[in-house]
Structures are given as structure tokens and as C-alpha cells.
Amino acid sequence: MNEMSYDIAVIGGGCAGMAAACAAKEAGAGRVLILERASWLGGVLRQCIHNGFGIHQFQEDLTGTEYAGRLIQMTKEAGIDVLTDTTVLQISKERTILAVNRNGLIRIQAGALLIATGCRERPRGALAIPGTRPAGVMTAGTAQRFLNLEGYLPGKEIVILGSGDIGLIMARQFILEDVDVKAVAEILPYSSGLTRNIVQCIEDFQIPLYYNTTVTRIEGEKRVTGVVLSKVDEKRRPIPGTERFLCCDSLILSVGLIPENELLWQAGVPMDPGTGGAIVDDTYQSAVPGIFACGNALHVHDLADYVVQESQKAGRSAALWVKEQPKDSAPLIHVQAGNGVRGLVPQKIRAGSAAVSLQFRPAARYQDCRIAVYSDDRIIFQKKERILTPGEMYSIHLKGTCFEKDLKVQVEP
Amino acid sequence: MLEYDVIVIGAGVSGACTARELSRFKLKTAVLEKAPDLCAGASKGNSATVHSGHDAAYGTKKALYNVLGNKMYDRLCQELCVPFQRNGTYVFAVTDHDMDELARLKENADRNQVPGVRLLSYPELIRQSPGWSPKVKGALFAPTGGVVCPYSLVFALCANAAENGVDFYRNTEVCGIRKEGGRFFIHTGCGDFSSKYIFNCAGVYADDMNNFVSSRKIRIIPRKGSHIILDKKLAPYVDATLCQPPSVLPGGGHTKGMGLMPTDGGTVLLGCEAVDIGDKTDVSTTRQGLDEILSYFETSWRFLPQSRYFPEFPKNLIIGAFSSVRPHPDTDDFILGEAPDAPGFINIAGFESPGITAAPAVAKDLVRDSAERFGWEPNPGFNPIRKTEKPFREMTEEEMEEAIRQDPDYGKIVCRCEQVTRAEVLRAIRDPLGARTVNEVKMRTRAGMGRCQGGFCSPEIVSILAQELRIPMNQVTLCGAGSEILGKESCLEESQEEKEGSGA
Numbered sequence: 001m002n003e004m005s006y007d008i009a010v011i012g013g014g015c016a017g018m019a020a021a022c023a024a025k026e027a028g029a030g031r032v033l034i035l036e037r038a039s040w041l042g043g044v045l046r047q048c049i050h051n052g053f054g055i056h057q058f059q060e061d062l063t064g065t066e067y068a069g070r071l072i073q074m075t076k077e078a079g080i081d082v083l084t085d086t087t088v089l090q091i092s093k094e095r096t097i098l099a100v101n102r103n104g105l106i107r108i109q110a111g112a113l114l115i116a117t118g119c120r121e122r123p124r125g126a127l128a129i130p131g132t133r134p135a136g137v138m139t140a141g142t143a144q145r146f147l148n149l150e151g152y153l154p155g156k157e158i159v160i161l162g163s164g165d166i167g168l169i170m171a172r173q174f175i176l177e178d179v180d181v182k183a184v185a186e187i188l189p190y191s192s193g194l195t196r197n198i199v200q201c202i203e204d205f206q207i208p209l210y211y212n213t214t215v216t217r218i219e220g221e222k223r224v225t226g227v228v229l230s231k232v233d234e235k236r237r238p239i240p241g242t243e244r245f246l247c248c249d250s251l252i253l254s255v256g257l258i259p260e261n262e263l264l265w266q267a268g269v270p271m272d273p274g275t276g277g278a279i280v281d282d283t284y285q286s287a288v289p290g291i292f293a294c295g296n297a298l299h300v301h302d303l304a305d306y307v308v309q310e311s312q313k314a315g316r317s318a319a320l321w322v323k324e325q326p327k328d329s330a331p332l333i334h335v336q337a338g339n340g341v342r343g344l345v346p347q348k349i350r351a352g353s354a355a356v357s358l359q360f361r362p363a364a365r366y367q368d369c370r371i372a373v374y375s376d377d378r379i380i381f382q383k384k385e386r387i388l389t390p391g392e393m394y395s396i397h398l399k400g401t402c403f404e405k406d407l408k409v410q411v412e413p
Numbered sequence: 414m415l416e417y418d419v420i421v422i423g424a425g426v427s428g429a430c431t432a433r434e435l436s437r438f439k440l441k442t443a444v445l446e447k448a449p450d451l452c453a454g455a456s457k458g459n460s461a462t463v464h465s466g467h468d469a470a471y472g473t474k475k476a477l478y479n480v481l482g483n484k485m486y487d488r489l490c491q492e493l494c495v496p497f498q499r500n501g502t503y504v505f506a507v508t509d510h511d512m513d514e515l516a517r518l519k520e521n522a523d524r525n526q527v528p529g530v531r532l533l534s535y536p537e538l539i540r541q542s543p544g545w546s547p548k549v550k551g552a553l554f555a556p557t558g559g560v561v562c563p564y565s566l567v568f569a570l571c572a573n574a575a576e577n578g579v580d581f582y583r584n585t586e587v588c589g590i591r592k593e594g595g596r597f598f599i600h601t602g603c604g605d606f607s608s609k610y611i612f613n614c615a616g617v618y619a620d621d622m623n624n625f626v627s628s629r630k631i632r633i634i635p636r637k638g639s640h641i642i643l644d645k646k647l648a649p650y651v652d653a654t655l656c657q658p659p660s661v662l663p664g665g666g667h668t669k670g671m672g673l674m675p676t677d678g679g680t681v682l683l684g685c686e687a688v689d690i691g692d693k694t695d696v697s698t699t700r701q702g703l704d705e706i707l708s709y710f711e712t713s714w715r716f717l718p719q720s721r722y723f724p725e726f727p728k729n730l731i732i733g734a735f736s737s738v739r740p741h742p743d744t745d746d747f748i749l750g751e752a753p754d755a756p757g758f759i760n761i762a763g764f765e766s767p768g769i770t771a772a773p774a775v776a777k778d779l780v781r782d783s784a785e786r787f788g789w790e791p792n793p794g795f796n797p798i799r800k801t802e803k804p805f806r807e808m809t810e811e812e813m814e815e816a817i818r819q820d821p822d823y824g825k826i827v828c829r830c831e832q833v834t835r836a837e838v839l840r841a842i843r844d845p846l847g848a849r850t851v852n853e854v855k856m857r858t859r860a861g862m863g864r865c866q867g868g869f870c871s872p873e874i875v876s877i878l879a880q881e882l883r884i885p886m887n888q889v890t891l892c893g894a895g896s897e898i899l900g901k902e903s904c905l906e907e908s909q910e911e912k913e914g915s916g917a
Binding site: 001037085087089098100101102103104105120121123124125126128130131132133134135136138139141142145146147149150151152153154155156177178179216217218219221222223238249250262265 | 641642646694696697698699700702703707729731732733734735810813814817818821822824825826829830832864865866867868869871872875876886887890891892893894895896897898899900901902903904
């Protein structure tokens with residue numbers, strides 16, 4: 001078995017992994033390694049040929065592929081070691097990694113371990129949509145990969161279930177490819193995607209978008225021949241009598257992303273069922289010393305830029321942790337998600353931290369509301385907002401030495 | 414016209430067991446399967462349970478062969494290198510009425526001579542299997558209940574039969590059979606066959622086959638059952654099959670009861686409901702069927718030991734659902750043996766649950782009887798052992814290293830959720846009875862069966878299949894002609910080609 005040791009090992013070579021690795025190196029980390037299971041760095045950005053990337057990070061409007069290219073260039077220049085076509089099979093709480101590639105097994109001892117494994121799409125099975133199981137049902141990201149990396153369309157007449165960002169982006173691309181997009185159905189009364197994608201990908205192309213609507217049956221023996229759409233009530237239950245058959249040969253699903261954390265889960269690192277990622281402090285360190293998490297593996301982000309910002313912070317923290325090897329971790333205070341707050345990160349803050357950003361998603365759509373952060377019963381932050389939607393992540397930047405008592409974040413009318 | 418001594422119609426579990434038993438004799442044997450792949454019908458979509466036989470009604474063929482078949486499983490699976498585990502079955506009671514039902518089952522089990530069946534009081538139950546809710550009154554425990562992967566079993570049986578000389582014809586649907594001059598003439602969509610003997614293992618279509626040659630008509634009713642699949646995260650907490658007696662369930666008697674079943678692959682099955690339908694091809698799941706399973710588990714979850722770790726029914730662990738159509742005989746019992754007015758035509762019909770369990774014993778008995786009657790000679794070259802490679806995910810580190818040294822494709826993981834390597838996918842395709850479709854690769858390797866349900870690996874599988882079969886990616890199918898996964902090429906690609914074309 002090939003044995004290696006690195007100051008920092010990053011699992012995942014997408015934008016989170018590359019950004020974290022570069023930032024760690026810049027912060028003075030010695031040897032840094034990225035492990036990537038695909039044959040190339042870049043993760044899902046490789047297949048994102050649409051624009052809208054990099055406005056915050058590079059002050060330019062780039063495609064996902066160009067954005068990945070920039071990060072790959074930075075990774076090369078930073079002198080970071082990269083192992084592609086290498087799959088991590090297992091990690092331990094002591095930060096050893098068991099990985100495999102065509103040369104055999106590799107055991108790596110890491111000073112600090114960064115988990116940047118991204119997320120996966122929720123499949124049809126998880127929704128338990130009744131009906132047959134024909135060809136022609138696939139997730140939006142898989143369709144994107146088939147189209148942009150292999151050059152094949154999923155079909156001729158498409159219905160999209162869910163209004164997640166990838167589904168919206170693909171709706172537009174299908175139209176540009178001269179494919180009939182019959183409808184986008186969203187079970188909620190609002191989209192879970194970014195407003196800009198609703199406007200640029202759906203409204204501009206006059207694609208019918210039905211809210212409070214879901215697919216209640218898939219038909220077709222070998223290949224999809226159609227789907228049944230039904231209206232749903234406020235509890236998301238299909239309303240009998242509202243069924244409508246739509247003829248199509250493909251059903252594309254964009255019904256949510258799930259952080260990919262099987263490695264952390266197997267190693268027994270405490271997880272947050274709310275985010276699907278590890279429970280971390282404001283340095284993005286998990287409850288296991290020396291294991292850090294960032295990017296979509298920690299919680300699902302809206303923009304690659306936000307992933308990069310967060311991952312840079314995580315990379316710097318990991319470098320610092322390796323350098324200082326703190327014996328005792330600082331006391332932690334809890335950040336509680338109150339009413340209207342979902343997927344809050346970080347879940348803990350080191351007492352005495354100087355500045356902290358909290359991120360969360362509103363639990364529903366809110367109008368004319370207030371975001372408030374309490375320390376015990378005392379309000380330490382508040383801001384009025386006209387509209388909040390679960391499709392857009394909300395960030396709060398807190399400064400000052402106010403972090404001694406547990407915090408609570410909530411959305412108030 | 415292809416001539417054989419024996420033709421087996423159907424490559425489900427009964428056909429596969431029969432084919433392997435026939436290969437013990439000096440016979441020219443062929444198996445005809447209508448579907449593109451082996452194990453495409455009821456043998457594919459079931460609870461993967463090797464039943465103990467406690468609930469099959471005493472005196473029936475089902476009961477007899479259930480118990481006999483169960484006993485054969487250890488050796489059979491050892492010979493074929495198929496994972497099999499006797500994890501035991503608990504039938505639990507929450508009411509006095511259930512307890513009466515358990516007493517009745519116990520009596521039935523004893524008459525069936527099922528080994529080791531015990532009635533456990535609540536204290537006895539939790540001593541043996543901790544964590545059951547105090548609302549549970551007791552349970553029947555059948556230690557010989559087990560779990561097998563039904564399609565791994567069928568593939569292994571067929572591979573072993575093929576190694577011992579049996580020919581397999583897939584995509585070969587029998588459209589008619591007539592008997593003339595002591596031989597059967599079998600008309601199929603891909604040419605004609607003739608044989609002296611036929612074993613009818615045609616599942617839901619066994620009545621059609623029988624009725625071609627016999628005036629003693631039989632009738633098979635398609636009975637649909639559905640299961641829900643849960644993520645293997647639950648697996649560490651499920652070490653036995655758990656169910657409630659069928660009589661307490663809505664629409665009960667049709668199934669063996671709603672249950673929670675571990676599987677060989679680590680996922681956990683919930684099911685199943687059962688409903689008689691008209692259409693033998695209808696394997697769609699229905700809202701009503703899935704809701705029936707879900708609502709049962711939502712209310713009964715609190716009784717189960719798993720509720721200690723997952724206080725609420727873990728709906729978020731659902732990764733899939735499937736239905737299949739089982740061949741329910743209108744007589745309610747297996748229809749076995751020679752059709753009285755068609756000598757040489759042997760039925761294994763109405764082979765619903767416990768068919769998987771009973772199949773080895775039924776095939777053995779019927780083939781042995783035929784051999785005696787028709788004077789078949791043993792095949793001295795018969796080798797019962799099927800060697801197979803261990804799946805990568807089950808290898809030790811040393812075995813992984815060695816496998817990669819011999820074939821570097823073992824070092825490339827294609828399906829991340831189930832840790833299936835490129836080497837295993839290639840072997841599944843290149844095997845003599847190899848995979849031609851994405852579903853066939855999935856059934857042989859588990860690639861695409863995990864929590865992402867093929868989201869990540871399907872592009873890779875499609876690409877490997879395209880390379881191996883030397884076809885464009887958009888001719889690769891999910892499950893045979895008509896189920897192409899992709900449409901036409903991107904028009905951006907085309908316009909580029911046009912440009913290149915005009916330039917030249």
C-alpha cells in the first residue's frame with residue numbers, strides 16, 4: 001500500500017476543494033493535496049456552460065467552465081498536489097484517508113482534513129412518484145452532463161418537475177436546443193430557485209411554470225409517454241379531480257440537492273439533519289478536531305462565489321489549526337435556528353470570536369419581516385426585509401465581542 | 414428449426430433452478446426467455462426473503478416445497494457463490510387477536526415441520542431481540558427465515574447451467590406450441606424450436622403456455638405487489654425480517670403481511686401490499702399502493718426496535734419503490750407436474766410466493782421424477798460449483814490491492830454509492846450471459862442501486878456500454894429496444910459539424 005502524509009488533504013476537487021486548498025496554501029500550509037474521483041478538477045462546474053458565475057469573486061460574468069478554469073489555474077500555480085481518478089473509500093476521526101486509484105490503495109495521514117465533496121441531486125425514488133419505471137426520467141444535473149459533456153439531449157418533449165436552479169437553467173438550454181419544454185411544475189407556491197433564473201430562463205422564454213403542482217404519475221412502458229400533473233393543497237397533498245395528462249418523452253427532476261457526506265457519516269462525525277452537513281463552528285471545523293467541511297457538502301449554496309468565499313475561510317482555518325495545533329478548543333456557544341430559519345451554518349461559535357457570518361435559508365416565503373439575532377433575550381442584530389424566499393440564502397455578518405451566550409436567529413413578522 | 418431434448422420456458426427463479434437441475438443429465442437443453450434479460454419478471458421484484466414456511470397452509474404444495482426448499486439454500490448458495498443469510502423472521506403481535514393469530518401460525522409451522530419456531534412472550538422477545546416497544550405482546554420467531562438476492566441467485570443458477578451446457582435464448586417470446594409425432598414444436602418471435610419435453614416456468618404467462626397444449630386449462634391471475642426501498646443507513650439496525658400477521662392488515666390475506674426486510678445489498682425493503690389486476694404487464698406503482706405501505710409504517714413504526722434509533726418513520730431514507738406482478742393461481746396452490754393430457758409438458762405454474770424459496774426443491778423433484786420416467790442419463794461432467802469474483806466492496810484491503818494489480822480497472826470506482834468498479838461493470842457486460850442494457854448492468858453489479866439512484870454513474874455506464882457494444886450512446890437502452898436513454902445529439906454539436914463540413 002502506498003502511504004503518504006500531507007499537512008492538509010482536501011477531499012473533492014470542485015470549486016470548494018480548490019478554493020479551500022489554495023487558501024490553505026496561501027495561509028502558510030506546507031504540503032496540500034486534493035483528492036478527486038473524476039478525471040478532471042472542476043466538479044459540476046465543468047458541465048455548467050451557462051454564464052452568471054464569478055460576479056463577486058472575479059468581478060466578471062463567466063461561464064461555469066471558465067470559472068473552473070480560473071480555479072484550476074490558481075490550484076496549479078499554488079503548487080498543490082492533485083490526485084484525480086482517485087476515490088476516497090474511508091476516512092477516520094484520526095484524519096487518515098483510505099483512497100483507491102488505478103495504482104492501488106493509498107493511505108494518507110492528513111494534518112487537517114477538509115471535506116469538500118459537494119452534493120447530489122434528489123432522485124425520483126426519494127419522491128416515490130407512482131407509475132412505471134421507463135427510460136426518460138433523469139435529474140437535471142444528469143441531463144446537463146449528458147448534454148454538455150457527451151452531446152446528447154434527453155428527449156424531444158420535456159416536462160420538468162421542480163424549479164431548482166439546475167432545472168431552470170436546463171429549461172432554457174432545452175429551448176435553445178429546439179426541444180419542447182411543455183411545463184415546469186413546482187409543488188410549492190414559489191420557486192426554490194434564484195429569482196434571476198426564473199426571469200432569465202423561464203419568463204423570458206415563456207415556458208409555462210405551474211406552482212402548487214406536482215407529478216402524480218409517470219406513464220410509459222419502455223420510454224416515458226407522459227405524466228399526470230395534479231394541483232396540491234396547502235399540505236402538498238394532490239387534490240383529486242385536478243389531474244391533467246401531459247404528453248412527453250422525458251421527465252427532468254430538479255427537486256433538491258443533498259449534501260454528499262457518506263464519508264463523514266461513516267466516520268461518526270456529528271451531523272446536522274437540518275443542513276445535511278457536518279455540525280461546524282465559525283472556523284468550519286466539525287466536532288472532530290482537525291476535520292473541516294465547506295461548500296455544498298456543508299450546506300447547499302446558491303452561487304459558486306459563495307462556495308468559494310466559505311471554502312477560503314475553511315482552508316485558512318485548517319492551515320491555522322495545523323500550525324497552532326491547539327490542545328484545547330475554545331468553549332463553544334450554540335447558535336439556535338428559531339422560527340422561520342432553516343439550515344443555519346455555523347451551528348456553533350467559539351466564544352470570543354471577533355466577527356462571524358451566519359447563513360440560513362428562510363423556511364418559507366415571507367413579506368415585510370424582520371431578521372433578529374438574540375443573545376439570551378437581548379437583540380444583538382436586526383434587519384427589516386421586504387421579501388425573503390427559501391430560494392435565496394440569507395447572510396448575517398456579526399461583529400464585536402458579543403459572543404458569550406447562546407444565540408438564536410429568527411424571522412419575525 | 415433448433416432441436417433440443419428439453420426446453421425450459423422462462424428464466425426466472427423456477428426456470429433457472431430447472432435448467433441447472435436438467436444440466437445434471439445428458440440432455441440438450443435450452444431456456445427461452447421473452448424479456449431482454451434473465452430474471453425479468455416476478456423473480457426480480459419481491460421481498461428477497463427465503464421464507465421459513467411457518468405461514469404456508471399445511472397440506473399444500475406451497476408448504477411442502479417451502480420447507481424443503483428452505484433447507485436446500487445453504488448448500489445451493491455455497492455452490493453458486495451467492496450471499497445468503499439466515500437472519501430469522503419475527504411475526505409480532507400488538508393485540509390479543511394478533512396473539513391468537515400467532516398461536517395459529519405456530520401450530521401451522523409445527524405441522525409443516527418448520528425447524529425451531531418459537532412463540533415468544535414480550536420478556537422473552539426483548540431478551541432475544543432488544544428494543545421492541547412494550548406495546549408489543551409477543552412474537553413468533555422462525556430462525557430459518559433468510560435473505561437472498563433473488564436476481565444474483567437467478568444469474569448464478571443460469572451461469573452455472575450454461576457452464577454445464579444449457580443454451581439460453583433471450584428476447585425469445587413463445588407465441589405458440591403444438592405437439593406432433595411425440596415432439597413439441599415451439600414457435601417464437603425469433604425462429605422455431607422443437608423438443609421432446611417442455612418445462613413451463615413462464616410465470617404470469619404459464620397459463621398461456623399450458624393452454625397451448627392442454628385442454629385442462631389453468632388460469633393465472635396477475636397479482637401486483639409493491640415495495641418501498643430505504644437507504645442502507647438503516648441496515649445496521651435491521652438484523653431480521655419483521656412483520657405483523659397478515660390478517661390484521663387492511664386487505665390482508667393476500668400477502669404474507671406487511672413487513673420490514675433487510676436485503677443482501679444492505680438496503681431495507683418495506684412491503685408489500687398486493688392487489689389482483691387484469692394486466693400482466695402492469696408493473697407500475699400506484700399512489701394507493703405506496704400510501705398503503707407508508708401509512709402502515711407511519712402508524713406501526715413505534716412498535717419496532719428500529720424506533721429507538723429513528724423515533725419517527727424515516728421517510729427521508731426512501732430511495733425508491735418498485736412493483737412486480739406475481740403469478741397467482743386461481744387454485745391458490747402451486748400447479749406442479751405433467752399436464753395430464755400432454756405427456757412431456759411439465760408445469761411449474763402459479764409459482765407465486767414462496768416461489769423463490771420453493772424453487773430449488775420443486776425443480777429437483779420434478780427433474781428427478783422426469784429422469785426416472787424418461788430414463789435420462791446423468792451428466793458425468795456436471796460441475797455444481799460456480800466460481801465468481803468477489804465484489805470490490807466486500808474485499809479486504811489485501812484483496813483490493815491484488816485485484817487492482819491484476820486489473821487496474823478495479824481501481825476506478827464507477828458507482829460511488831455502491832462502490833462498483835469499472836472492472837466489474839466490464840465483466841458484467843463481457844460475461845457469456847452478459848448485460849446489454851443499463852438495468853442489466855445494475856442487476857449484475859448494483860451500479861445505480863444506491864442512494865443517488867444512478868444520478869452520477871448512469872452517464873458512465875451508458876458510455877461504457879456504448880463502447881463495449883460499439884454503438885452510439887443514444888442507442889444504449891435502459892431495458893431493451895424502445896427504452897433508449899438519450900435522444901438526438903445536441904444541435905450545437907451538429908452546427909459545428911456543418912461548419913467543419915462546409916470548410917472542407
